[in-house]
Amino acid sequence: MSGVSNIAEAGETIPIGRRGRPIVELCAIEQPRQPIDVAVLQAFIASLPDTPAGTVEAMRDEARF
Numbered sequence: 001m002s003g004v005s006n007i008a009e010a011g012e013t014i015p016i017g018r019r020g021r022p023i024v025e026l027c028a029i030e031q032p033r034q035p036i037d038v039a040v041l042q043a044f045i046a047s048l049p050d051t052p053a054g055t056v057e058a059m060r061d062e063a064r065f
Contacts, residue, residue: 004026008014014026 004014008026009028011028015022016024016026
């Protein structure tokens with residue numbers, strides 16, 4: 001069922017039938033998007049601590065196997 005729901009979520013409409021006749025259509029529900037408050041986002045980003053130089057590269061290199 002998760003495969004079918006993934007296809008529907010991607011925008012496809014999937015007919016489900018009984019005895020060769022379509023009974024139900026499975027499709028994604030349109031979710032209205034919430035507007036982003038730019039001032040709140042900027043304040044959040046400003047509150048994040050600075051990362052020392054090389055931190056991202058070190059995490060990336062450690063994750064390789």
